[in-house]
Amino acid sequence: MYSGTTLPDVDDDTRLANRGATDPLAEVELGAPESGPNRSDLEALKDGAAMMIQAGNRVAAMALLWSAVAIDPTDLASHRRLAATLASGGDIDGAADEYARYIEFMLPLGEVGRATLELSYGASMLGGHHALHDAAEKIVTAVRSIVPPAGIGIAPSIPEMRPPAPAMRPIAQPIAPARMPPAQAVTAQLPTPRLLPKVPFRFCVHADGDRHWMQLQGGTADLVPVAVRVIDTNENVIETRLCIPLAPGDKGHAPTENGAATGVAWVVVGVPNDVVAAIDAGRPSPYGFQAKVGEEWLSLDLADTGCRLGRTRAKTAAS
Numbered sequence: 001m002y003s004g005t006t007l008p009d010v011d012d013d014t015r016l017a018n019r020g021a022t023d024p025l026a027e028v029e030l031g032a033p034e035s036g037p038n039r040s041d042l043e044a045l046k047d048g049a050a051m052m053i054q055a056g057n058r059v060a061a062m063a064l065l066w067s068a069v070a071i072d073p074t075d076l077a078s079h080r081r082l083a084a085t086l087a088s089g090g091d092i093d094g095a096a097d098e099y100a101r102y103i104e105f106m107l108p109l110g111e112v113g114r115a116t117l118e119l120s121y122g123a124s125m126l127g128g129h130h131a132l133h134d135a136a137e138k139i140v141t142a143v144r145s146i147v148p149p150a151g152i153g154i155a156p157s158i159p160e161m162r163p164p165a166p167a168m169r170p171i172a173q174p175i176a177p178a179r180m181p182p183a184q185a186v187t188a189q190l191p192t193p194r195l196l197p198k199v200p201f202r203f204c205v206h207a208d209g210d211r212h213w214m215q216l217q218g219g220t221a222d223l224v225p226v227a228v229r230v231i232d233t234n235e236n237v238i239e240t241r242l243c244i245p246l247a248p249g250d251k252g253h254a255p256t257e258n259g260a261a262t263g264v265a266w267v268v269v270g271v272p273n274d275v276v277a278a279i280d281a282g283r284p285s286p287y288g289f290q291a292k293v294g295e296e297w298l299s300l301d302l303a304d305t306g307c308r309l310g311r312t313r314a315k316t317a318a319s
Helices: 010-017 024-031 039-054 058-071 076-088 092-109 112-126 130-144 273-281
Strands: 199-208 211-218 227-231 237-242 265-271 288-293 296-309
Touching: 039 058, 039 076, 058 076, 058 237, 076 092, 076 112, 092 112, 092 130, 112 130, 199 288, 211 273, 211 296, 227 265, 237 265
Parallel strands: 199 296
Antiparallel strands: 199 211, 211 265, 227 237, 227 288, 288 296
């Protein structure tokens, strides 16, 4: 199990999680080098956490590791070190929740195999836990969704119609053309495409030194967001933040026009300077914003309030 003074090495973790495994692809996938945005910051946080653990400062190590998984929620090393630190301090529930969180991020990416391996690893470290059981059910649901419901599938192939062997028919006898089955027999019933809704959010931009923060407020009674994340053009996650629910009657923090809906939740996320520059210039943002509603990540329908706390108000605001 975990030691209170060391953080697990990912390669050792991989071997423990795959004891007796015969699938070489699984080991290659977990051991593959990671790349993405803010990689130098991520490595610095992990190195700092290791030094804090060696110095016996577990609280500081956890703070650094929480920051690391916020920068990249899918980074395997940060995730496992955080789970190990939680478990070594006696917070088994927190460690199990961290395994469940990582698995939940893997499934929308189509990484069902990695999610299953991580579930196996978490169970080998913590044993049975309700958070891991819930994660297992989500994996089962993801696997079942791969196969279409009964009655829906690919059009069946038409059996090849071959004439009798030459020795069994007269030479002068013409070959009858193959009879095609009725069109309705080969047309598969395809599912109707489902258009994903966008979650409405209003936003304002705050400046804090050389950093910018975007305060978002929105959602509806039918689309209740639990988290918001920022992604780049390659779908890499830049930052993920949990939403804070708005109490009934609470107008929140983002300015609203008369009669405008206040939303059901709010959140603050850090945004790169080029995002703010694009908004001020009325250009599309180079980064995307998504909200988690239920089990899905949906795009945001953003409306600029024009509020610019801590900086000169832009002449042009994106709407």
